[in-house]
Amino acid sequence: MERTVTHSNHRQGTRENLKNDWVMLSLPYRGPPVIMEKVEKYNEICRRHHPINSDRPRGWYIWVFDDRDKMEAALKELAEAELGLSVVVSGLFDEVAECCRRIGTRVHTVNHSLGFWGRTEKLPPREILEITTMCGHALVAPSLVWHFAERIRREHVSVAAACQEMRKMCICDIFNHVRAEELMGQLVNAIQEGRLAPLQPSRGGAGHPRNLMTNLSGEGAAP
Protein backbone atom coordinates (compact mmCIF):
# COMPACT_ATOMS: atom_id res chain seq x y z
CA MET A 1 0.00 0.00 0.00
CA GLU A 2 1.23 3.46 -0.85
CA ARG A 3 2.13 5.84 1.89
CA THR A 4 -0.25 8.69 1.29
CA VAL A 5 -1.24 11.96 2.81
CA THR A 6 -4.51 13.84 2.81
CA HIS A 7 -3.72 16.66 5.08
CA SER A 8 -3.53 19.91 3.17
CA ASN A 9 -7.15 20.07 2.07
CA HIS A 10 -8.66 21.78 5.08
CA ARG A 11 -6.31 24.67 5.79
CA GLN A 12 -8.60 27.33 7.16
CA GLY A 13 -8.27 31.00 6.40
CA THR A 14 -9.43 34.04 4.55
CA ARG A 15 -8.60 34.79 0.95
CA GLU A 16 -6.17 37.40 2.22
CA ASN A 17 -4.24 35.26 4.69
CA LEU A 18 -4.17 32.20 2.42
CA LYS A 19 -2.23 34.13 -0.20
CA ASN A 20 1.05 33.19 1.44
CA ASP A 21 0.27 29.50 1.78
CA TRP A 22 1.00 27.08 -1.05
CA VAL A 23 1.81 23.40 -0.64
CA MET A 24 3.23 21.41 -3.54
CA LEU A 25 3.41 17.63 -3.70
CA SER A 26 4.54 15.27 -6.41
CA LEU A 27 3.77 11.59 -6.88
CA PRO A 28 5.00 8.95 -7.24
CA TYR A 29 7.84 9.51 -4.82
CA ARG A 30 9.26 6.02 -4.98
CA GLY A 31 10.02 3.57 -7.75
CA PRO A 32 12.70 2.33 -10.13
CA PRO A 33 15.74 4.50 -10.91
CA VAL A 34 14.04 6.14 -13.87
CA ILE A 35 11.31 7.42 -11.55
CA MET A 36 13.74 8.43 -8.83
CA GLU A 37 15.69 10.54 -11.31
CA LYS A 38 12.50 12.43 -12.04
CA VAL A 39 11.71 12.79 -8.36
CA GLU A 40 15.17 14.24 -7.76
CA LYS A 41 14.69 16.63 -10.65
CA TYR A 42 11.36 17.70 -9.15
CA ASN A 43 13.09 18.36 -5.86
CA GLU A 44 15.93 20.29 -7.51
CA ILE A 45 13.45 22.56 -9.26
CA CYS A 46 11.41 23.19 -6.11
CA ARG A 47 14.50 23.91 -4.03
CA ARG A 48 15.58 26.60 -6.50
CA HIS A 49 12.42 28.56 -5.76
CA HIS A 50 12.98 28.91 -2.04
CA PRO A 51 10.40 26.78 -0.25
CA ILE A 52 10.20 27.57 3.45
CA ASN A 53 10.06 24.07 4.90
CA SER A 54 13.04 21.89 5.67
CA ASP A 55 14.96 19.80 3.18
CA ARG A 56 15.32 16.83 5.47
CA PRO A 57 14.85 13.40 3.91
CA ARG A 58 11.27 12.18 4.05
CA GLY A 59 9.33 9.43 2.41
CA TRP A 60 7.87 11.97 0.06
CA TYR A 61 8.67 15.54 -0.82
CA ILE A 62 6.21 18.27 -0.06
CA TRP A 63 7.32 21.83 -0.48
CA VAL A 64 5.71 24.83 1.17
CA PHE A 65 5.92 28.24 -0.47
CA ASP A 66 5.00 31.50 1.23
CA ASP A 67 4.57 33.40 -2.01
CA ARG A 68 2.42 32.65 -5.04
CA ASP A 69 5.06 33.88 -7.48
CA LYS A 70 7.60 31.41 -6.08
CA MET A 71 5.08 28.58 -6.38
CA GLU A 72 4.18 29.58 -9.91
CA ALA A 73 7.83 29.83 -10.95
CA ALA A 74 8.44 26.31 -9.64
CA LEU A 75 5.32 25.03 -11.39
CA LYS A 76 6.35 26.65 -14.65
CA GLU A 77 9.76 25.03 -14.52
CA LEU A 78 8.21 21.67 -13.66
CA ALA A 79 5.89 21.92 -16.65
CA GLU A 80 8.78 22.83 -18.94
CA ALA A 81 10.82 19.88 -17.64
CA GLU A 82 8.05 17.49 -18.75
CA LEU A 83 8.86 15.04 -15.98
CA GLY A 84 5.50 13.31 -16.33
CA LEU A 85 5.04 13.17 -12.54
CA SER A 86 1.70 14.12 -11.04
CA VAL A 87 1.84 17.43 -9.20
CA VAL A 88 -0.72 18.62 -6.68
CA VAL A 89 -0.86 22.18 -5.39
CA SER A 90 -2.87 23.09 -2.31
CA GLY A 91 -3.99 26.68 -2.09
CA LEU A 92 -6.55 29.13 -3.44
CA PHE A 93 -8.28 27.35 -6.34
CA ASP A 94 -8.75 30.32 -8.62
CA GLU A 95 -5.16 31.45 -8.21
CA VAL A 96 -3.81 27.96 -8.93
CA ALA A 97 -6.03 27.77 -12.02
CA GLU A 98 -4.76 31.15 -13.14
CA CYS A 99 -1.15 29.99 -12.65
CA CYS A 100 -1.91 26.92 -14.77
CA ARG A 101 -3.39 29.05 -17.51
CA ARG A 102 -0.33 31.29 -17.59
CA ILE A 103 2.11 28.41 -17.84
CA GLY A 104 0.05 26.59 -20.44
CA THR A 105 -1.27 23.62 -18.51
CA ARG A 106 -4.80 22.83 -17.39
CA VAL A 107 -6.30 21.99 -14.05
CA HIS A 108 -7.16 18.29 -14.09
CA THR A 109 -8.90 17.33 -10.83
CA VAL A 110 -9.81 19.27 -7.71
CA ASN A 111 -10.53 18.28 -4.13
CA HIS A 112 -12.75 20.77 -2.33
CA SER A 113 -13.21 20.95 1.39
CA LEU A 114 -16.88 21.18 2.27
CA GLY A 115 -15.99 22.19 5.79
CA PHE A 116 -16.46 20.51 9.15
CA TRP A 117 -19.75 18.84 9.96
CA GLY A 118 -21.18 17.50 13.20
CA ARG A 119 -20.43 18.76 16.70
CA THR A 120 -18.68 21.88 15.50
CA GLU A 121 -19.05 23.43 18.93
CA LYS A 122 -16.10 21.20 19.87
CA LEU A 123 -13.86 23.09 17.47
CA PRO A 124 -11.69 25.95 18.65
CA PRO A 125 -12.33 29.49 17.40
CA ARG A 126 -11.49 30.36 13.81
CA GLU A 127 -8.34 32.23 14.85
CA ILE A 128 -6.93 29.06 16.44
CA LEU A 129 -8.18 26.76 13.68
CA GLU A 130 -6.41 28.79 11.02
CA ILE A 131 -3.15 27.90 12.76
CA THR A 132 -3.80 24.30 13.79
CA THR A 133 -5.14 23.16 10.40
CA MET A 134 -1.77 23.88 8.86
CA CYS A 135 -0.84 20.51 10.35
CA GLY A 136 -3.52 18.44 8.69
CA HIS A 137 -2.84 15.50 10.96
CA ALA A 138 -3.93 17.71 13.88
CA LEU A 139 -0.70 17.27 15.79
CA VAL A 140 -0.58 20.95 16.71
CA ALA A 141 -3.02 21.09 19.59
CA PRO A 142 -5.36 24.07 19.99
CA SER A 143 -4.23 24.16 23.61
CA LEU A 144 -0.62 24.59 22.43
CA VAL A 145 -1.58 27.62 20.36
CA TRP A 146 -3.40 29.06 23.33
CA HIS A 147 -0.47 28.24 25.60
CA PHE A 148 1.98 30.09 23.38
CA ALA A 149 -0.37 33.01 22.87
CA GLU A 150 -0.36 33.44 26.64
CA ARG A 151 3.42 33.06 26.86
CA ILE A 152 3.89 35.66 24.14
CA ARG A 153 1.62 38.02 26.05
CA ARG A 154 2.96 37.45 29.53
CA GLU A 155 6.50 36.15 29.19
CA HIS A 156 7.62 37.94 26.06
CA VAL A 157 8.34 34.74 24.21
CA SER A 158 8.88 35.76 20.60
CA VAL A 159 6.19 34.96 18.05
CA ALA A 160 8.83 33.37 15.82
CA ALA A 161 10.09 31.07 18.58
CA ALA A 162 6.55 30.02 19.45
CA CYS A 163 5.76 29.20 15.83
CA GLN A 164 8.95 27.20 15.43
CA GLU A 165 8.01 25.12 18.47
CA MET A 166 4.54 24.48 17.07
CA ARG A 167 6.05 23.63 13.69
CA LYS A 168 8.07 20.85 15.31
CA MET A 169 4.87 18.96 16.07
CA CYS A 170 4.03 18.68 12.37
CA ILE A 171 5.82 15.52 11.31
CA CYS A 172 5.35 16.23 7.61
CA ASP A 173 6.70 19.77 8.06
CA ILE A 174 3.95 21.44 6.09
CA PHE A 175 3.10 23.80 8.95
CA ASN A 176 3.69 27.16 7.32
CA HIS A 177 5.58 28.98 10.06
CA VAL A 178 5.70 32.22 8.10
CA ARG A 179 1.92 32.37 7.88
CA ALA A 180 1.68 31.13 11.46
CA GLU A 181 3.69 34.11 12.67
CA GLU A 182 1.26 36.48 11.00
CA LEU A 183 -1.75 34.65 12.40
CA MET A 184 -0.22 34.30 15.85
CA GLY A 185 0.46 38.02 15.99
CA GLN A 186 -3.16 38.69 15.11
CA LEU A 187 -4.33 36.18 17.70
CA VAL A 188 -2.30 37.77 20.48
CA ASN A 189 -3.63 41.19 19.51
CA ALA A 190 -7.20 39.87 19.55
CA ILE A 191 -6.69 38.54 23.06
CA GLN A 192 -4.99 41.74 24.23
CA GLU A 193 -7.83 43.84 22.90
CA GLY A 194 -10.49 41.59 24.39
CA ARG A 195 -11.85 40.55 20.99
CA LEU A 196 -11.17 36.89 21.72
CA ALA A 197 -12.12 35.36 25.03
CA PRO A 198 -10.03 32.62 26.63
CA LEU A 199 -11.03 29.18 25.45
CA GLN A 200 -13.66 27.34 27.39
CA PRO A 201 -12.89 23.90 28.75
CA SER A 202 -14.01 21.06 26.54
CA ARG A 203 -12.85 17.48 26.66
CA GLY A 204 -13.63 17.24 22.97
CA GLY A 205 -11.10 19.59 21.55
CA ALA A 206 -10.66 23.24 22.24
CA GLY A 207 -10.13 23.83 25.91
CA HIS A 208 -6.95 24.48 27.74
CA PRO A 209 -5.89 21.42 29.69
CA ARG A 210 -5.22 23.39 32.81
CA ASN A 211 -8.95 23.99 32.93
CA LEU A 212 -9.45 20.26 33.20
CA MET A 213 -7.03 19.66 36.02
CA THR A 214 -9.68 19.47 38.67
CA ASN A 215 -11.31 16.53 36.94
CA LEU A 216 -9.16 14.02 38.73
CA SER A 217 -9.32 15.67 42.12
CA GLY A 218 -13.07 15.81 41.90
CA GLU A 219 -13.03 19.40 43.10
CA GLY A 220 -14.13 21.04 39.91
CA ALA A 221 -17.07 20.85 37.64
CA ALA A 222 -16.76 18.30 34.89
CA PRO A 223 -16.38 19.87 31.47
Next chain:
Amino acid sequence: MIIKEDLCTGCLECLPYCPTQAMVEDGKTGRATIIEDECVECGVCYRARVCGPDAIYPQDLEWPRTLRMEFSDPSAPYMSPVFEHRIISRFQADLRDMDRRQLLDREGEALTISGRGTIEMKMNDVMGRFKRGRAGLAAEVGRPGVGARFRDVQTVTRALASVGVRFEPQNPLTDLMTDIQTGTLREDILNEKFLSCIIEFDVPLGDLARVLARMREVAQQVDTVFAVDLISVVSEDGSIPTVPIAESLGIEPSIAGKTNVGLGRPLASLD
Protein backbone atom coordinates in the same frame (compact mmCIF):
# COMPACT_ATOMS: atom_id res chain seq x y z
CA MET B 1 1.65 6.84 26.32
CA ILE B 2 2.67 6.52 29.91
CA ILE B 3 4.10 9.00 32.41
CA LYS B 4 6.56 7.58 34.90
CA GLU B 5 5.20 9.04 38.09
CA ASP B 6 8.50 8.86 39.92
CA LEU B 7 10.24 10.92 37.24
CA CYS B 8 7.55 13.57 36.74
CA THR B 9 8.42 16.81 38.52
CA GLY B 10 4.96 18.30 38.14
CA CYS B 11 6.09 21.17 35.90
CA LEU B 12 3.06 20.43 33.67
CA GLU B 13 4.80 21.83 30.60
CA CYS B 14 3.65 18.78 28.65
CA LEU B 15 -0.06 19.37 29.13
CA PRO B 16 -0.71 21.86 26.30
CA TYR B 17 0.97 19.61 23.74
CA CYS B 18 -1.67 16.88 23.93
CA PRO B 19 -4.08 17.17 20.96
CA THR B 20 -6.88 15.37 22.81
CA GLN B 21 -6.34 16.84 26.28
CA ALA B 22 -5.66 13.41 27.67
CA MET B 23 -2.80 14.82 29.75
CA VAL B 24 -4.01 16.46 32.93
CA GLU B 25 -2.76 17.32 36.36
CA ASP B 26 -3.46 14.72 38.99
CA GLY B 27 -5.29 16.75 41.60
CA LYS B 28 -3.79 14.69 44.42
CA THR B 29 -0.11 14.53 43.45
CA GLY B 30 0.19 17.69 41.35
CA ARG B 31 1.96 15.66 38.69
CA ALA B 32 0.98 15.12 35.08
CA THR B 33 -1.00 12.04 34.29
CA ILE B 34 -2.65 10.59 31.21
CA ILE B 35 -6.30 9.62 30.99
CA GLU B 36 -5.78 6.33 29.24
CA ASP B 37 -9.20 6.22 27.62
CA GLU B 38 -8.71 9.68 26.11
CA CYS B 39 -5.15 9.10 24.87
CA VAL B 40 -5.00 8.36 21.13
CA GLU B 41 -1.33 7.24 21.17
CA CYS B 42 -0.40 9.94 18.67
CA GLY B 43 3.04 10.32 20.24
CA VAL B 44 3.06 14.13 20.20
CA CYS B 45 3.95 14.43 23.90
CA TYR B 46 6.83 11.98 23.46
CA ARG B 47 8.24 13.49 20.28
CA ALA B 48 7.93 17.04 21.63
CA ARG B 49 10.81 16.33 24.03
CA VAL B 50 9.24 18.80 26.38
CA CYS B 51 9.79 16.63 29.43
CA GLY B 52 13.17 17.33 30.99
CA PRO B 53 13.48 14.11 32.99
CA ASP B 54 12.05 12.02 30.12
CA ALA B 55 9.11 10.82 32.15
CA ILE B 56 6.92 10.32 29.06
CA TYR B 57 7.36 7.13 27.11
CA PRO B 58 5.39 4.92 24.74
CA GLN B 59 3.77 1.81 26.11
CA ASP B 60 3.57 -1.57 24.41
CA LEU B 61 0.23 -1.67 22.69
CA GLU B 62 -2.03 -4.64 22.24
CA TRP B 63 -4.99 -5.08 19.95
CA PRO B 64 -7.31 -3.21 19.65
CA ARG B 65 -5.42 -0.31 21.26
CA THR B 66 -2.90 -0.56 18.41
CA LEU B 67 -5.57 1.05 16.24
CA ARG B 68 -5.28 4.26 18.24
CA MET B 69 -1.67 4.68 17.18
CA GLU B 70 -2.32 3.57 13.62
CA PHE B 71 -5.07 6.14 13.16
CA SER B 72 -3.37 8.96 15.07
CA ASP B 73 0.39 8.84 14.59
CA PRO B 74 1.37 9.57 10.97
CA SER B 75 4.76 7.98 11.56
CA ALA B 76 3.33 4.76 12.94
CA PRO B 77 3.82 1.42 11.24
CA TYR B 78 1.04 -1.06 10.75
CA MET B 79 1.07 -3.12 13.92
CA SER B 80 -2.37 -4.70 13.94
CA PRO B 81 -2.55 -8.16 12.39
CA VAL B 82 -5.76 -7.15 10.62
CA PHE B 83 -3.66 -4.99 8.30
CA GLU B 84 -0.93 -7.54 7.70
CA HIS B 85 -2.05 -8.22 4.15
CA ARG B 86 -1.42 -4.57 3.32
CA ILE B 87 2.26 -4.77 4.13
CA ILE B 88 4.05 -4.61 0.86
CA SER B 89 4.37 -8.11 -0.51
CA ARG B 90 8.14 -7.94 -0.83
CA PHE B 91 8.38 -7.93 2.95
CA GLN B 92 6.30 -11.02 3.48
CA ALA B 93 9.30 -13.34 3.39
CA ASP B 94 11.10 -11.18 5.95
CA LEU B 95 8.14 -11.36 8.28
CA ARG B 96 8.67 -15.09 8.64
CA ASP B 97 12.01 -14.41 10.30
CA MET B 98 11.35 -11.22 12.25
CA ASP B 99 8.46 -9.39 13.82
CA ARG B 100 7.07 -6.12 12.51
CA ARG B 101 9.05 -3.98 14.91
CA GLN B 102 12.33 -5.52 13.79
CA LEU B 103 11.29 -5.06 10.20
CA LEU B 104 10.42 -1.43 10.88
CA ASP B 105 13.83 -0.83 12.42
CA ARG B 106 15.40 -2.16 9.25
CA GLU B 107 13.13 -0.61 6.67
CA GLY B 108 12.20 2.64 8.36
CA GLU B 109 9.51 4.67 6.73
CA ALA B 110 8.95 2.15 3.96
CA LEU B 111 6.64 0.33 6.35
CA THR B 112 4.87 3.32 7.75
CA ILE B 113 1.62 4.84 6.68
CA SER B 114 -0.05 8.13 7.23
CA GLY B 115 -3.39 9.69 6.58
CA ARG B 116 -5.03 6.29 6.60
CA GLY B 117 -6.51 7.02 3.25
CA THR B 118 -5.64 6.22 -0.32
CA ILE B 119 -3.88 8.15 -3.00
CA GLU B 120 -7.30 9.69 -3.85
CA MET B 121 -6.95 12.39 -6.56
CA LYS B 122 -3.24 13.05 -6.26
CA MET B 123 -2.42 10.96 -9.33
CA ASN B 124 -5.78 11.15 -11.04
CA ASP B 125 -4.18 12.52 -14.19
CA VAL B 126 -2.26 9.27 -14.72
CA MET B 127 -4.46 6.81 -12.83
CA GLY B 128 -7.96 7.98 -13.69
CA ARG B 129 -9.42 6.78 -10.41
CA PHE B 130 -12.16 9.39 -10.59
CA LYS B 131 -13.97 9.47 -13.90
CA ARG B 132 -16.08 12.11 -15.55
CA GLY B 133 -19.64 11.86 -14.32
CA ARG B 134 -18.62 10.77 -10.84
CA ALA B 135 -17.75 12.54 -7.59
CA GLY B 136 -15.24 11.39 -5.01
CA LEU B 137 -16.20 11.90 -1.39
CA ALA B 138 -14.52 11.47 1.96
CA ALA B 139 -15.59 11.96 5.55
CA GLU B 140 -12.52 12.45 7.70
CA VAL B 141 -14.02 11.48 11.04
CA GLY B 142 -12.42 13.27 13.99
CA ARG B 143 -10.73 15.98 11.93
CA PRO B 144 -9.66 18.60 12.63
CA GLY B 145 -8.25 17.75 16.01
CA VAL B 146 -11.37 16.73 17.89
CA GLY B 147 -10.75 12.99 17.66
CA ALA B 148 -13.39 10.30 17.49
CA ARG B 149 -14.17 6.71 18.33
CA PHE B 150 -14.94 3.95 15.89
CA ARG B 151 -18.55 3.94 17.04
CA ASP B 152 -18.81 7.39 15.43
CA VAL B 153 -17.27 6.00 12.27
CA GLN B 154 -19.81 3.19 12.26
CA THR B 155 -22.66 5.66 12.64
CA VAL B 156 -21.46 7.36 9.46
CA THR B 157 -20.65 4.21 7.49
CA ARG B 158 -24.04 2.65 8.26
CA ALA B 159 -25.80 5.83 7.16
CA LEU B 160 -23.81 5.88 3.94
CA ALA B 161 -24.39 2.19 3.30
CA SER B 162 -28.13 2.78 3.69
CA VAL B 163 -28.06 4.99 0.60
CA GLY B 164 -26.09 2.49 -1.42
CA VAL B 165 -22.53 3.78 -0.95
CA ARG B 166 -19.73 1.32 -1.69
CA PHE B 167 -16.64 1.93 0.38
CA GLU B 168 -13.20 2.23 -1.18
CA PRO B 169 -11.59 -1.20 -0.69
CA GLN B 170 -8.06 0.20 -0.72
CA ASN B 171 -8.82 2.22 2.41
CA PRO B 172 -7.75 0.25 5.52
CA LEU B 173 -11.06 1.04 7.20
CA THR B 174 -12.62 -1.74 5.15
CA ASP B 175 -10.40 -4.23 7.01
CA LEU B 176 -12.23 -3.22 10.19
CA MET B 177 -15.66 -3.93 8.78
CA THR B 178 -17.50 -7.16 9.48
CA ASP B 179 -20.06 -6.31 6.82
CA ILE B 180 -18.97 -3.96 4.08
CA GLN B 181 -22.50 -3.87 2.64
CA THR B 182 -23.99 -2.39 5.81
CA GLY B 183 -20.91 -0.50 7.01
CA THR B 184 -20.80 -2.47 10.26
CA LEU B 185 -17.50 -2.47 12.14
CA ARG B 186 -15.99 -5.04 14.48
CA GLU B 187 -17.60 -4.86 17.90
CA ASP B 188 -14.28 -5.02 19.75
CA ILE B 189 -12.95 -1.77 18.30
CA LEU B 190 -15.91 0.57 18.74
CA ASN B 191 -14.57 2.35 21.84
CA GLU B 192 -11.09 2.93 20.44
CA LYS B 193 -10.32 6.62 20.07
CA PHE B 194 -8.13 8.18 17.38
CA LEU B 195 -7.40 11.50 15.69
CA SER B 196 -8.81 10.72 12.27
CA CYS B 197 -10.29 7.93 10.19
CA ILE B 198 -11.11 8.56 6.56
CA ILE B 199 -14.21 7.05 4.96
CA GLU B 200 -13.71 7.12 1.19
CA PHE B 201 -16.07 6.38 -1.67
CA ASP B 202 -17.29 7.75 -4.96
CA VAL B 203 -20.76 8.15 -6.39
CA PRO B 204 -22.37 9.04 -9.72
CA LEU B 205 -22.98 12.78 -10.02
CA GLY B 206 -26.68 12.02 -10.14
CA ASP B 207 -26.51 10.60 -6.61
CA LEU B 208 -24.32 13.30 -5.12
CA ALA B 209 -27.09 15.52 -3.73
CA ARG B 210 -28.82 12.58 -2.06
CA VAL B 211 -25.60 11.32 -0.48
CA LEU B 212 -24.56 14.75 0.74
CA ALA B 213 -28.00 15.20 2.27
CA ARG B 214 -27.59 11.88 4.11
CA MET B 215 -24.16 12.94 5.34
CA ARG B 216 -25.64 16.13 6.67
CA GLU B 217 -28.30 14.16 8.53
CA VAL B 218 -25.82 11.78 10.10
CA ALA B 219 -23.62 14.70 11.16
CA GLN B 220 -26.30 15.41 13.76
CA GLN B 221 -25.92 11.93 15.20
CA VAL B 222 -22.19 11.73 15.90
CA ASP B 223 -20.34 12.90 18.98
CA THR B 224 -17.55 14.45 16.95
CA VAL B 225 -16.90 16.33 13.73
CA PHE B 226 -15.88 15.15 10.33
CA ALA B 227 -14.21 17.04 7.53
CA VAL B 228 -15.82 16.52 4.14
CA ASP B 229 -13.88 16.24 0.88
CA LEU B 230 -15.43 16.50 -2.57
CA ILE B 231 -13.38 15.41 -5.58
CA SER B 232 -14.17 16.18 -9.18
CA VAL B 233 -12.54 16.01 -12.57
CA VAL B 234 -12.52 19.49 -14.09
CA SER B 235 -14.49 19.83 -17.34
CA GLU B 236 -12.90 20.88 -20.61
CA ASP B 237 -14.39 24.36 -20.21
CA GLY B 238 -12.89 24.71 -16.75
CA SER B 239 -16.14 24.22 -14.87
CA ILE B 240 -16.39 21.88 -11.90
CA PRO B 241 -19.59 19.82 -12.10
CA THR B 242 -19.78 19.04 -8.37
CA VAL B 243 -19.84 22.66 -7.26
CA PRO B 244 -23.38 23.61 -8.38
CA ILE B 245 -24.72 20.40 -6.85
CA ALA B 246 -23.19 21.23 -3.47
CA GLU B 247 -24.34 24.82 -3.74
CA SER B 248 -27.89 23.70 -4.49
CA LEU B 249 -27.91 22.17 -1.01
CA GLY B 250 -26.61 25.36 0.56
CA ILE B 251 -23.11 23.90 0.95
CA GLU B 252 -20.35 26.29 0.01
CA PRO B 253 -17.19 24.60 -1.24
CA SER B 254 -13.93 25.99 0.10
CA ILE B 255 -11.95 28.69 -1.70
CA ALA B 256 -8.77 26.67 -1.16
CA GLY B 257 -7.94 23.01 -1.48
CA LYS B 258 -6.05 20.55 -3.60
CA THR B 259 -5.55 20.87 -7.34
CA ASN B 260 -4.01 18.20 -9.52
CA VAL B 261 -2.45 20.46 -12.15
CA GLY B 262 -2.37 17.82 -14.86
CA LEU B 263 1.37 17.41 -15.39
CA GLY B 264 1.37 13.60 -15.07
CA ARG B 265 1.98 11.52 -18.19
CA PRO B 266 0.66 9.48 -19.83
CA LEU B 267 -2.82 10.79 -19.13
CA ALA B 268 -5.37 8.19 -18.12
CA SER B 269 -8.74 7.78 -19.74
CA LEU B 270 -11.52 9.42 -17.74
CA ASP B 271 -14.43 7.86 -19.60
